[in-house]
Amino acid sequence: MSDTTTTIIQCPHCRKETPWQGNPFRPFCSKRCKTMDLAAWADEEYRIASEDSPGEDESDDHH
Numbered sequence: 001m002s003d004t005t006t007t008i009i010q011c012p013h014c015r016k017e018t019p020w021q022g023n024p025f026r027p028f029c030s031k032r033c034k035t036m037d038l039a040a041w042a043d044e045e046y047r048i049a050s051e052d053s054p055g056e057d058e059s060d061d062h063h
């Protein structure tokens with residue numbers, strides 16, 4: 001018996017199989033995927049937060 005079982009996970013960003021152990025970017029396969037995914041999250045949150053005036057384009061029927 002050994003403790004060297006390698007757990008393989010799937011990168012949530014690019015779906016590439018990557019080992020869990022010794023992976024500083026887990027659950028991502030690489031720094032790039034981690035950065036890209038976090039950036040996507042941040043971008044989405046920023047877009048939702050800045051959307052504070054919805055439907056303003058609909059009030060142009062007086063033209």
Ligand SMILES: [Zn+2]
Nearest residue numbers: 011014029033
């Ligand atoms: Zn990846």
